[in-house]
Amino acid sequence: MDVAVKESRDPDKVVGLFEQHKDSPFTYLTNIPLVKMLSQLESFKIFVAEVDGETVGCIHSLSYIYDCGYVGGLLVHKDFRRKGIGSRLLDAALNSLNTRYVYLFVEEKNTAAVRLVEKTGFKRIYKGRRYIVSTQLDEASGALRITNDVDWASLKESIGFKERNGAVNLGYYPVKMREKAFEDLRASNRIIRCGSVIAIIENSYGLTIGDHLYAFNDHIVRSLRCVDTSRRIVEVNPFYTKPRLSDLINMVNYLVSLGEVHVKTYDGDPVASRLPLTGRIGALTMEYEKQGFNMF
Secondary structure (H helix, E strand, C coil): CCCEEEEECCHHHHHHHHHHCCCCCCCCCCHHHHHHHHCCCCCEEEEEEEECCEEEEEEEEEECCCCEEEEEEEEECHHHCCCCHHHHHHHHHHHCCCCCEEEEEECCCCHHHHHHHHHHCCEEEEEEEEEEECCCCCCCCCCCCEECCCCHHHHHCCECCCCCCCEEECCCCEEECCHHHHHHHHHCCCEEEECCEEEEEEEEEEEEECCEEEEECHHHHCCCCCCCCCCEEEEEEEEECCCCHHHHHHHHHHHCCCCEEEEEEECCCCCHHHCCCCCEEEEEEEEEECCCCCCC
């Protein structure tokens, strides 16, 4: 069987494959409108596997910010699985990215996919959890004082940083937090502190794609045509020098005046888990580190 893996600029090849498998488990039809939209970006690439001109597999890659990339939308036709096509697609997507770190999301219950990406070299970091706040929470005790007085050492040593392996969400996609990225974000007032809470924040836009809400930042949205950017979202990645709930509530109450707040953290966060909200469990965040890149 001759399988050709190649780049394609035709999102309809992805659409057709997903529609064929719409009733199969772990087939996320949100990928159809998502791929169509992101195809507008120069940094977004689609790869397909073909047999005799028929599309039997697909994946996409996105070169993002701060030396990080993303791969997603991996799907192999049910009649062509266990033939190494998924591995070849992953390799093609990874090779298309000139970034040190690459991330993907995968459902923990999708054991076949987890095994495949781990075999390729991806490592599990954490399972995501998100809390959405649209109105102020009950007043917390203590005076509110928001500052930018944060240093790199304090962030690295904070609760949650090691648990997330230094990964944060800036927009929908993860980013590896290293010192150069930290300094850049701090200079643009996207790292703030309230008492014991250090937060990396991002001003994003809520875009409903299919039946799913995505939060995309300016890096993505500025290159898209005809999208509704009226829903403003403040993404908050919290870390803690001490596990003090009142400081997190105070910070959230301050930020909710700027827009809908999405607290993005990990399952097991000892502080956010005590918020008077129901968090939504997300997929596993997995990380691939390419070798041979200079540290900075």
